[in-house]
Amino acid sequence: MNPVDTTNRIDELDYLRGFGLLGIILINIVFLLSANMPAPNTPDAVYWKFLYLFVEGRFYTIFSFLFGVGFYLFISRANAKGKNGTIFFLRRLLVMFSFGLLHSMYHPGEALSVYAVCGLLILPLYKLKKELNLVIGLILLFAFSWVAIKPLLPIALILLGLTAGQYRLFENIVEKRKQLNWFTSIFFLFTVIALYYQAKQAPLPSREGSLELYWFYHVGIMIGPIISAFYVGLLLVLLQIPIMKKLLTPLKYYGRMALTNYIFQTVFILIANSLLGLYGQLTFLQTLIICFGINIIQLAFSMIWLHYFRFGPLEWIWRMAIYLKVPPLWKKDTAKCQNSIQ
Template structure:
């Protein structure tokens, strides 16, 4: 494999992760109204916390770990200092995050940059050791249901996956991936059925997603999140082995190739919709889904067209220029 060759499956997975991330992020940004009892809103809220919250963010985090390993390895193979370049890369990412966090509290980029710095020494540690440490920490932190701390083990597992070359030869590992996905499906089904038993009843005086009534439901969701994420990722990788599905989902690849640009522009589009239509505090959960669908169409269409003419997304181009301290060719 060439040193600059993109691994398409990673772009598909990044695009897929972005689809779910916006569904969760849009609620707090638009100050969504609380669901009323026995409404579509209540059903959609449960859907979000069963199948979306913590599932797609985990995939995005894992992929950052994979990219972490690939970036340094390829830079070193080209005779450059991969560590220095990576430090510069996450410093730029942190700056992007500092700007973004002013508009989107709880955004991911600053967290990724800090965790990337913390995990840099693990690049040289044996892949099996990284796998064991990452899995062990994930279990411990997962049981504790501390979402922010789960970034470290998930990212470390991504580094380990990069060390094992998991995504370079996907077509040769279809059987193993199928077995893994089936196991994750079984565990996910058990976990989700258990979580559903604690789904809150929306009644007058309900105190919102952070309220006591929903705490157990949400904590269980955090604990089982990586399992459901693994099932989603495994299923998508298997589906991509079918040529017609790969072609149908090709806009997802373009969406993922411009992941940084599209992630930040999601926030821009949400606020643009909020201010244009005066939606803050006046929009329901189910209505946010319609806004997200519109944003999907706009972003995917622009991503596909943009990448027909340009090599990088606009923010990816800036990120690369500041990382290598030279202007890369855009066309």
């Protein structure tokens, strides 16, 4: 096995996490505030269709996959430093489950506790050969996607993320530009075909509970991993363009504080509901406006916070619980520690 880089953070993963957060809130707010189903042939109906074609089941899968990549990197880097990566990872899962349990009291559809359980189930596969994990992951993904069992999809996606880590797909991406372009082009074609098929199944949004609506949602879950793969490839391609990478920089900071921002998306939504009484009163387009405001606040806050601090607030607490010691939070404190060592 090739040596694992134990020092450098893979920025592309942070960009992808930040991108995922932008999409996840668009769906979560609809359920948290029980947005009203739109009337047919209205701008609200157009946005409803956009959500279920381009967002629902697309960003959740990206996050599941990225959790798997982080799973591999965390254990491998800990092992490379001479530590027991498995023990640290079990603590990581325990803390994640605890955060998720608390979060689920206010957001029943939250993902952290699901990821923690899936991570525990997949942990024994960490030492398997990457080729075997790839085969198992693809079989599970095909099976769970075909029957559209959304709660089971993270198992396959996390395993495929772990496999991507084993293949070191996200390391030295610049050197894999040609393969990345081919991957993105192929999945673009698959995405066009998949979305065309799902769009043809779209019923009138007001027909809640109908068989047609159920099948529309079912197809959306089935094709979700295809579209998610295209999104990942497209963003990685854009990051190879210097001007685009600079323009998308806020996503990197947003993604570095993914835990904090994910939970505080819920906090902001619930505060807005508490102050304004929004539950059951909003249209789909009005939820988009609220999401836009929350994302702007969080993007700006993440950039400012990480200018002064090494970790997000909840990430810092998470690290304390994992390593059973208080890591330096202020960047200036880290510099002092390094200077004293030198």
